[in-house]
Amino acid sequence: MTAKGIASVVPKQFWCHFGRNESQKSKISWFHISHIILLTYLWAMWKEISVLISKEVTLEWRQKFALNGILLYVVSAVFITYLSVGARGGNISPPTWNALYWIIILFSAVNAVAKSFVQEHQGRQLYYYMIASPEAIILSKMIYNTGLTLILALLGYGVFSLILGNEVQDHGLFLLNLVLGAMGFSASLTMVSGIASKAGNNATLMAILSFPVIIPILLMAIRISKNALDGLDWSVSADKVLSLVAINAIVAAAGYILFPYLWRS
Amino acid sequence: MRQSWWKILTIALLLYTLTAGLLMDVPRLPILNETIRALHFHVTMWFGMILLLLVSVFYSIKYLRTNEIKHDDMAIEFAGAAILFGVLGIVTGMLWAKFTWGDYWSGDPKQNAAAIGILMYFAYLILRNSMTDTQQRARIGAIYNIFAFAAFIPLIFVLPRLTDSLHPGNGGNPGFNAYDLDSKLRMVFYPAIIAWTLLGAWIATVRVRMRRVERTLEDRMINS
Numbered sequence: 001m002t003a004k005g006i007a008s009v010v011p012k013q014f015w016c017h018f019g020r021n022e023s024q025k026s027k028i029s030w031f032h033i034s035h036i037i038l039l040t041y042l043w044a045m046w047k048e049i050s051v052l053i054s055k056e057v058t059l060e061w062r063q064k065f066a067l068n069g070i071l072l073y074v075v076s077a078v079f080i081t082y083l084s085v086g087a088r089g090g091n092i093s094p095p096t097w098n099a100l101y102w103i104i105i106l107f108s109a110v111n112a113v114a115k116s117f118v119q120e121h122q123g124r125q126l127y128y129y130m131i132a133s134p135e136a137i138i139l140s141k142m143i144y145n146t147g148l149t150l151i152l153a154l155l156g157y158g159v160f161s162l163i164l165g166n167e168v169q170d171h172g173l174f175l176l177n178l179v180l181g182a183m184g185f186s187a188s189l190t191m192v193s194g195i196a197s198k199a200g201n202n203a204t205l206m207a208i209l210s211f212p213v214i215i216p217i218l219l220m221a222i223r224i225s226k227n228a229l230d231g232l233d234w235s236v237s238a239d240k241v242l243s244l245v246a247i248n249a250i251v252a253a254a255g256y257i258l259f260p261y262l263w264r265s
Numbered sequence: 266m267r268q269s270w271w272k273i274l275t276i277a278l279l280l281y282t283l284t285a286g287l288l289m290d291v292p293r294l295p296i297l298n299e300t301i302r303a304l305h306f307h308v309t310m311w312f313g314m315i316l317l318l319l320v321s322v323f324y325s326i327k328y329l330r331t332n333e334i335k336h337d338d339m340a341i342e343f344a345g346a347a348i349l350f351g352v353l354g355i356v357t358g359m360l361w362a363k364f365t366w367g368d369y370w371s372g373d374p375k376q377n378a379a380a381i382g383i384l385m386y387f388a389y390l391i392l393r394n395s396m397t398d399t400q401q402r403a404r405i406g407a408i409y410n411i412f413a414f415a416a417f418i419p420l421i422f423v424l425p426r427l428t429d430s431l432h433p434g435n436g437g438n439p440g441f442n443a444y445d446l447d448s449k450l451r452m453v454f455y456p457a458i459i460a461w462t463l464l465g466a467w468i469a470t471v472r473v474r475m476r477r478v479e480r481t482l483e484d485r486m487i488n489s
Binding site: 188191192195198199200202205208209211212213215216243246247250251253254255258261262 | 329381382384385387388391392395396401404405407408409411412413415416418419420423
């Protein structure tokens with residue numbers, strides 16, 4: 001990329017680092033230059049990622065049956081649970097409500113994310129391999145799957161509230177937890193589905209590889225969700241929320257670093 | 266691998282661990298009584314497992330950087346030895362728990378985390394066996410090994426500390442350092458960690474050599 005190209009990509013306000021007065025103007029340090037290079041890089045990366053995300057959304061929209069299928073999966077799973085426990089709204093205890101809800105979300109998320117590397121055939125993957133960087137691909141898939149998992153979780157929440165009763169007392173914390181849980185699920189499941197797709201792609205493999213890896217995230221999410229159900233003060237859950245964020249960061253970073261090696265094979 | 270001094274050291278340390286660990290004086294404590302000797306076997310095997318897993322992850326990273334199959338041999342065999350110690354550690358832990366906590370399985374967070382960790386590495390073995398191409402198996406195995414280790418560390422080091430655990434040193438229970446006032450237990454504890462780790466490394470290196478021999482024989486068969 002030429003200097004002119006960089007100048008056009010970097011927004012104007014970043015250039016103001018180069019001195020507000022004459023004496024500073026001459027001192028363009030390496031710090032400034034590295035700052036601009038980093039911002040340019042992030043900006044280019046973000047553009048690539050947003051294009052890839054919109055590609056995912058378009059693909060999903062074209063093949064609506066997959067999306068509708070997974071939505072129906074959530075609704076049917078909730079309904080089966082409802083009939084199996086024989087519970088009417090209100091007479092199911094909060095811990096049971098919580099456990100059932102998260103198990104359903106776990107299974108639907110595994111099913112939803114499992115197809116992220118499957119639905120596109122080999123030739124098209126080769127095409128992406130040539131035009132996009134692996135980092136951008138994994139990040140775009142993770143972000144897209146976060147959205148998808150979040151939609152599933154919200155739908156599940158709606159159906160649960162409708163037929164099993166809504167036991168949640170602290171909606172803010174519950175929703176924050178859903179967002180964090182969706183991030184963690186999609187970060188680990190996206191990476192695992194990539195691994196499973198390289199290894200012959202059977203559903204058993206996806207399940208056995210993802211369940212142990214996802215358990216730390218699931219356990220934290222269930223604990224926070226339990227606090228939200230009981231309407232405890234936020235200070236009680238603060239350290240748990242922080243550790244959930246930290247686990248998400250570890251898993252996402254591991255996926256980000258390892259994916260290029262997977263993609264190359 | 267031709268050096269034998271560390272194998273002699275392993276045998277000496279293991280003999281020391283077994284005799285001193287079983288016969289030496291231990292602090293007399295209520296409930297724990299003689300079961301405190303599990304410290305030299307159960308706890309040290311877990312330490313050994315973590316160290317062996319670290320070696321395995323190290324070789325997995327090395328494989329991804331160089332693509333040499335010999336690093337993959339080391340990674341899989343060290344993981345195998347670690348799984349062996351993990352299973353032994355969980356079994357010895359269950360025996361100990363039966364006599365101190367009253368049940369083989371009490372749903373303690375660390376017990377659960379250990380079981381999940383074992384599941385993770387069994388999944389690693391199944392993943393490897395599901396592929397036939399050597400290079401692909403090595404690469405994807407290495408990727409999952411590193412990924413699983415990244416998830417395993419918070420599972421065993423972070424999560425159990427957030428809830429009450431029955432384990433010594435957690436949830437208000439005094440750790441072993443509180444009992445070990447005259448450092449007598451330590452005199453067996455640290456050598457025992459080294460002994461189990463070295464034993465694991467020995468098992469792993471022997472199996473790596475077997476793999477190399479098998480590969481060479483196969484090559485000969487194909488080429489002849």
